[in-house]
Amino acid sequence: MTFQEKLAQFAELAVKVGVNIQKGQTLLINTTTDTIEFTRLVVKEAYAAGAGRVTVNFSDGEIDRAFFDNAPEDEFAKYPRWISEQRDELIERKGALLWIDAADPDLLSGVSVSKLSAQQKAAGKALANYRNAVMNDKVAWAIIAVPSKQWAAKVFPNVEADKQVEALWEAIFKTVRIGEGNAVENWQGHLENLDTRAAILNAKRFAKLHYTAPGTDLTIELPDKHIWQTGASKTPENTSFVANMPTEEVYTMPSKYGVNGTVSNTKPLVFQGNIIDDFKLTFENGKIVKAEAGVGNDLLQELIKADEGSKYLGEVALVPHESPISASNILYYNTLFDENASNHLAIGEAYPTCYEGGSALSPEQLEEHGINTSITHEDFMIGSANMNIDGVLADGTVEPIFRNGSWAF
Template identity: 45%
Template sequence: MFNDLLLKYARLAVIKGINLQKNGLLIINSPIDCSEFARMISNEAYKAGASDVVINYNDEKFTKIRLTNSSIETLSFTPDFERDRYDYYVKKGAAFLTISASDPDILKGIDSKKISAVQKSRRTALKNYFEAVTANKNSWCIVSIPTEGWAKKVFSEVSSKEAIEKLWDSIFTVMRIKENDPIEAWNKHINVLHQKVTELNAHKFEYLHFTNSLGTDLKVELVENHIWCGGEDTAEAGFKFIANMPTEEVYTTPKLDGVNGIVFSSKPLSYCGNIINNFSLTFKDGKVIDYTAETGLDILKQLLDTDEGSKSLGEVALVPYNSPISNSNIIFYNTLYDENASCHLALGSSYPSCIKNGENMTKEELLKAKANDSLTHVDFMIGTKDTNILGVKKDGTQIQIFKDGNWA
């Protein structure tokens, strides 16, 4: 039974997630602990007609050893062959599937400057790759499966074996793998998200006003000619794919200099092997001018200092409190899951697809359109059961979008 569910999951990721095309090249980025599932995905990819599959394994335990023992100078260097490899994949039209399953505490205690150095170096070296997936030139998809470190963080009160079993059960449920036909179940779900996208696009809001009992009081202007997206994306070649699985969000682009007020986090943020928790960000004219954090303040500082764009927002996303992941009452300590349980914002780069004709704009044109540019894109959760969101149009008309955490 378990193996049947795994095979369903692997097939879903290939057929519905990245929507691998005939004779397509698939690149799988996977933790070494997830090798069995990565191989299952590769087998399904070949069944679907892949010309080839490449698996890139990473080992977070070795990463910790390297970060502990290497100098910042060493960690700030990414070899050219790594850049060239990903540039080649992008030019070949490869599809990219990432398995996200890290231990949220794996890098706790590591010098935050070393973590930042690695992140910044890699994002700079692989800039073409990150820009390609952000602009949907290539199809891409992120999925997750349990690892011991992650499962024990989520279910700390039970044994490792039971924690892994409980996390598998949660993932299978949220991912609709237990349905007779997961692909058909996802088709229905995507249609629901598309209905919300259509409704929001019809309103052409000038700004959104978020409030809740945590103290959030934030106005987020939207770029002119913004587009709400959600569910499926469209690759440059014209076919559909789902970038995040699971997904419950509809999202668009904030105006670079149009965010003002204060926002409080509603869930912990797992970032670079560390937890940032109970934090707040104060914005003025689109920039973070003050911030606090109960846990992980130094990590939050490093995130904000990544570059000039990391202090501004690149995404605003709406997720109802009454959603499958939220209703599980589980904090997953994994952004892929937690962001789909809560309205969220993202520090860093914007998605060109959320602006009319954005995929055909140059970086300079996107900046002129007031979209943000950054080496990073980090989602953090802000939604609560009493979140209210007003949408305000240019003529002053106000529409209640969310009331008490859900669609109004």
């Protein structure tokens, strides 16, 4: 298969499996100037699949950095209303959203934590309706990624400079199952396998999970009506979509006040263009009571202070250590990939869809049921070949879920 054939399959995959565009449906693409050639393929593929109108928002890394370096201080506490209004209109029209990421992991390195925090809070408030739509699967949405020169150099520093982008392209193709046969058909089989895992976990009805690994001894209670899900979701109109490509996870929500113990990360977290690494979190009754990081500690402290919900967990995700991304031994410095190489948790908001009837609950009702709400949702990786996870049933029976980083069933 030639490089151009792989690109064409990737564009088709994003449109037909990722957002699964419907006849006459509006599509909004958010991406960067690094992706323009590939984005053109996606736009053409979307129209060929029957999209009504495709709109593309391009950002640029240097321009984004210039904002943080040069804008007046009071601008960081503001967020453009036209951005939220564009997304609100798309939600009203039942459109689809696609992100094509090519971000430089170090883009905002050195920017003051106060600026980053102020902008995060402003965006969180302005995009509340959008966040609610995404977290509740009210619209089809998907995130994919393609290489930029800066990102490729970060991932492959020992490869010749003129071959780094090519190397990252090939690595990405493998993670999204492009290169052998029909990618759309490959994904159908992959999602069926994940659904089988989720069905087993849903049948078990575990009351809690117990994680043990070097630097980790953590117990997570699960709500009575929790639901294990996979990367395949459905809108209220019963349109299927895959939010993350790649995806290797089976996930659910924790009980907000039922997390106790300590957990250590095993891969760096890229947050707001900066790296947070070598960190440990301590929980008491769900709340983070201690957080320490060897790299990016100030930013970690701001992350967990973004709002009250940022001090609690919102997601529990299981990924075997031998997943294709993990087996590649590539550190992507991009959560979309690295979270699918490792068991992970998320600080902040829970997906209401992981609770029976959760999408119909108000914020107050979510709190009553122990479901966390927040302006944040940041995944961080904790899995390794040394991690064991036990499931504890309501009667106290303990059953293995993971042994040495892999499924025990």
